[in-house]
Amino acid sequence: xxxxVLKDLVKTYGTVYAVNNVSLTVNDGEFVALVxxxxxxxxxTLNLVAGLIPITSxxxxxxxxxxxxxxxxxxxxxxxxxxxxxYPNKSVFKNLAFPLEMRRLPxxxxxxxxxxxxxxxxxxxxxxxxxxxLSGGQQQRVALGRALVRDPAVFLMDEPLSxxxxxxxxxxxxxxxxFHQDLKxxxxxxxxDQLEAVTMADKMAVMxxxxxxxxxxxxxxxxxxxxxxxxxxxxxxxxxxxxxxxATNDGNVVLHSSEGWNLxxxxxxxxxxxxxxxxxxxxxxxxxxxxxxxxxxxxxVPAKVYTVEPTGDVTFVQAFLSxxxxxxxxxxxxxxxxxEQVWLEFDQDRIHLFDGxxxxxxxxx
Amino acid sequence: MGTxxxxxxxTDVPVVPPKRVGLMRKVYRSRADYLxxxxxxxxxxxxIAYPVYYTIELSFFKTPASLQLKDKVFIGLDNYAYxxxxxxxxxxxxxxxxxxxxxxxxxxxLGLGCALALHREFVGRGILRALLLxxxxxxxxxxxxxxxxxxxxxxxxxxxxxxxxxxxxxPINFVDNVQTALPSLIVVNIWKEFSFAMIMLMxxxxxxxxxxxxxxxxxxxxxxxxxxxxxxxxxxGVSMVTVLLLTVQNFNSFIIPFIMTGGxxxxxxxIWITHIYEFAFQRQQWGRGSAYxxxxxxxxxxxxxxxxxxxxxxxxxxxxx
Numbered sequence: 001x002x003x004x005v006l007k008d009l010v011k012t013y014g015t016v017y018a019v020n021n022v023s024l025t026v027n028d029g030e031f032v033a034l035v036x037x038x039x040x041x042x043x044x045t046l047n048l049v050a051g052l053i054p055i056t057s058x059x060x061x062x063x064x065x066x067x068x069x070x071x072x073x074x075x076x077x078x079x080x081x082x083x084x085x086x087y088p089n090k091s092v093f094k095n096l097a098f099p100l101e102m103r104r105l106p107x108x109x110x111x112x113x114x115x116x117x118x119x120x121x122x123x124x125x126x127x128x129x130x131x132x133x134l135s136g137g138q139q140q141r142v143a144l145g146r147a148l149v150r151d152p153a154v155f156l157m158d159e160p161l162s163x164x165x166x167x168x169x170x171x172x173x174x175x176x177x178x179f180h181q182d183l184k185x186x187x188x189x190x191x192x193d194q195l196e197a198v199t200m201a202d203k204m205a206v207m208x209x210x211x212x213x214x215x216x217x218x219x220x221x222x223x224x225x226x227x228x229x230x231x232x233x234x235x236x237x238x239x240x241x242x243x244x245x246x247a248t249n250d251g252n253v254v255l256h257s258s259e260g261w262n263l264x265x266x267x268x269x270x271x272x273x274x275x276x277x278x279x280x281x282x283x284x285x286x287x288x289x290x291x292x293x294x295x296x297x298x299x300x301v302p303a304k305v306y307t308v309e310p311t312g313d314v315t316f317v318q319a320f321l322s323x324x325x326x327x328x329x330x331x332x333x334x335x336x337x338x339x340e341q342v343w344l345e346f347d348q349d350r351i352h353l354f355d356g357x358x359x360x361x362x363x364x365x
Numbered sequence: 366m367g368t369x370x371x372x373x374x375x376t377d378v379p380v381v382p383p384k385r386v387g388l389m390r391k392v393y394r395s396r397a398d399y400l401x402x403x404x405x406x407x408x409x410x411x412x413i414a415y416p417v418y419y420t421i422e423l424s425f426f427k428t429p430a431s432l433q434l435k436d437k438v439f440i441g442l443d444n445y446a447y448x449x450x451x452x453x454x455x456x457x458x459x460x461x462x463x464x465x466x467x468x469x470x471x472x473x474x475l476g477l478g479c480a481l482a483l484h485r486e487f488v489g490r491g492i493l494r495a496l497l498l499x500x501x502x503x504x505x506x507x508x509x510x511x512x513x514x515x516x517x518x519x520x521x522x523x524x525x526x527x528x529x530x531x532x533x534x535x536p537i538n539f540v541d542n543v544q545t546a547l548p549s550l551i552v553v554n555i556w557k558e559f560s561f562a563m564i565m566l567m568x569x570x571x572x573x574x575x576x577x578x579x580x581x582x583x584x585x586x587x588x589x590x591x592x593x594x595x596x597x598x599x600x601x602g603v604s605m606v607t608v609l610l611l612t613v614q615n616f617n618s619f620i621i622p623f624i625m626t627g628g629x630x631x632x633x634x635x636i637w638i639t640h641i642y643e644f645a646f647q648r649q650q651w652g653r654g655s656a657y658x659x660x661x662x663x664x665x666x667x668x669x670x671x672x673x674x675x676x677x678x679x680x681x682x683x684x685x686x
Contacts, residue, residue, distance in 0.1 A: 073584070
């Protein structure tokens with residue numbers, strides 16, 4: 001296993017920056033998820049690390065070696081693809097043996113390694129089958145096996161669960177997590193599903209528009225999103241973002257809504273608001289941190305319920321506040337109905353403030 | 366196996382066999398479908414089925430040149446017996462096999478090479494593709510005449526070029542020589558039909574999944590290994606169809622040998638079709654020609670069977686999943 005370092009990585013297609021100055025370090029044995037919406041550059045980044053496409057500038061270091069100009073086969077990586085990419089005319093055994101045959105390993109060694117990998121992934125009984133005779137989950141396991149037999153320095157996984165149905169995806173998610181823990185493997189995992197990233201990865205690299213937005217542990221990314229994009233991308237339902245304006249009321253800093261109400265800020269939050277470039281402040285709050293009142297309460301601001309979505313153990317309420325949609329979660333016992341007037345109270349310690357112009361998170365210092 | 370609670374409820378329900386639907390009823394239900402294909406069937410019966418039937422019938426008769434066709438004489442399988450013990454028949458059969466196998470093989474290999482070359486991006490690819498398609502779109506008759514002149518022993522461009530380059534001291538006698546006539550015609554045939562294989566395989570190449578090639582690249586396969594382990598297996602279906610279509614076409618070839626040599630010299634470029642033509646329309650031996658044609662028909666039916674099977678391969682497995 002090995003460390004992977006990306007230094008100022010750039011990939012351009014004509015004038016378009018697919019990957020823009022991405023720098024990050026994947027430590028030895030770490031599971032890192034590259035996550036972001038379609039077209040954010042995450043798969044391109046992975047293909048750059050794999051060597052399937054040439055980099056425009058920057059450096060890729062795997063272990064101790066700069067691998068910028070090396071062929072994929074010389075980079076000591078293995079890759080798992082979204083469509084499994086199994087060789088359809090070869091049996092499972094032959095699929096697993098293929099990377100070893102390409103390396104001209106002796107036959108006995110190939111067989112021993114294939115059997116070992118098959119045992120780890122519990123598919124010794126499938127070895128003689130052709131890929132088309134396997135279920136999606138089994139095919140994905142074979143794909144994992146083909147990566148595993150190589151004993152590579154780094155595993156690269158490109159949305160390996162996207163083609164599976166929802167139930168199987170959850171199952172394979174834990175299998176891959178277990179795979180990582182047992183092997184202490186260095187894994188770079190691309191997904192557009194933030195839930196996969198949050199549940200599996202040691203660290204997540206959130207990308208958008210070719211830029212790395214934030215690179216930290218899932219808990220940290222969830223708790224302290226660096227900017228509005230990360231805030232709205234990570235978490236389900238997404239963090240509610242309400243554009244407001246900073247103002248002073250009786251010497252206190254408040255957030256003023258065009259609907260007329262003011263939301264007073266705590267001292268710490270007031271300092272944050274004062275650090276903004278302009279008066280435009282975006283208030284961010286996660287659904288579980290917002291309290292819903294059925295009547296006016298001190299510090300609560302008026303909102304109107306739009307939809308109510310009971311899911312069984314939690315009821316999600318969407319309400320309009322100052323022209324923005326706010327997600328709130330409630331116990332199912334609270335009766336709420338559409339178009340009802342409600343009051344929302346924000347937890348001053350758990351709200352997020354963003355600069356309305358730079359979209360970056362505001363800090364107190 | 367243990368019993369599953371709740372399952373017992375279902376075991377007592379009597380199994381009612383589905384009502385069997387009679388054949389006539391099934392036909393009646395799809396009567397509109399039959400109606401739609403009726404015009405095509407009628408036309409096929411007239412222009413295909415009747416000639417086939419008449420050829421088979423004629424193959425059992427002797428048609429002496431002194432008699433009218435309606436006064437033909439029934440001789441059973443004599444025509445077949447005559448052909449099968451005729452040395453010329455076996456000689457032509459060998460020539461037909463050489464013609465078919467080598468034309469098909471080389472046209473396919475050449476087509477595959479061109480398809481692979483044209484599959485990559487490079488400047489002038491479109492123009493080259495268009496140029497390579499010319500043999501396929503040129504009329505076979507025109508091409509045969511052009512090649513006849515190219516090969517000509519006195520005025521041929523190829524012979525002249527060979528002399529000028531100092532390869533030979535005098536022009537090569539391509540088509541008037543028993544040894545070289547058939548290979549020369551095969552070259553023309555390959556030139557004429559490799560574009561077809563090229564088109565088919567180019568279409569096939571576009572369906573090779575990119576991820577599979579990338580996976581092979583990561584697995585350490587070089588360009589040749591990627592072709593051998595990924596691309597070529599993926600092309601097996603289209604290759605099968607292409608080879609079968611070429612085989613059928615080559616077995617049925619007529620224009621190139623007929624125009625360029627007429628089967629000569631000394632029958633050295635005869636293949637079945639030109640031989641049949643000679644029996645029927647030059648010697649007026651309709652019965653023998655028909656018997657010959659029936660043999661060809663049987664082989665065509667066999668090839669047709671394999672063709673349909675290759676085309677529908679995987680249909681049942683698709684339907685089953």
